[in-house]
Amino acid sequence: MKAVIQRVRDASVSVDGIVKGQIEKGMLVYFGVEESDDASMLQPFLEKLVRLRIFEDDQGKMNLSLDKDHMGILFISQFTLAADLCRGNRPDFAHAMNPSTAEKMYDDGISILKNMGYNVQCGVFGAHMVVSYSNMGPVTFILNSRDMKCFQKKV
Numbered sequence: 001m002k003a004v005i006q007r008v009r010d011a012s013v014s015v016d017g018i019v020k021g022q023i024e025k026g027m028l029v030y031f032g033v034e035e036s037d038d039a040s041m042l043q044p045f046l047e048k049l050v051r052l053r054i055f056e057d058d059q060g061k062m063n064l065s066l067d068k069d070h071m072g073i074l075f076i077s078q079f080t081l082a083a084d085l086c087r088g089n090r091p092d093f094a095h096a097m098n099p100s101t102a103e104k105m106y107d108d109g110i111s112i113l114k115n116m117g118y119n120v121q122c123g124v125f126g127a128h129m130v131v132s133y134s135n136m137g138p139v140t141f142i143l144n145s146r147d148m149k150c151f152q153k154k155v
Helices: 039-051 099-115 145-152
Strands: 002-015 018-023 026-032 062-064 072-077 119-122 130-144
Touching: 002 039, 002 072, 018 072, 018 119, 026 099, 026 130, 039 099, 039 130, 039 145, 072 099, 072 130, 099 119, 130 145
Parallel strands: 026 072, 072 119
Antiparallel strands: 002 018, 002 026, 002 130
16 A cells, blocks of 8 residues: 655545545545555554644644544545556556455545544545645655554554
8 A cells, every 4th residue: 555645735636527525734645555455454554644743733843643623634546656667668557456456445444534533535436536735835755555564563
């Protein structure tokens, strides 16, 4: 699993000109899964994501994690995060999870985040989406399930 996480002032996603999801301050998360990922990794991966202290405190330091009451998550499926760019100039998607399994992981991820109490908005799996946002900072991070061993030890 990979997630590109952006700290945003606002974000929205549209399909065919219709807004499907929209948040004010919070996280824009592009989420992709690879064939080597399994469902047992999803909960700890998302727990790590929401615990990231990427929001500024009163002193301007990144000390605060996502505030359930005042921030949201715009959760967007993005299979292109599984691309291999090492050979040639055309992205190779051989390691991307098959679409039906990937969609289940995406839907399960949304459910997990909502069950944790977060305001989660989302796009439409597999659709051509237009994402608009205002990145604050800019601040952007990449979370990769391959690094799970390093972040499971730290809480």
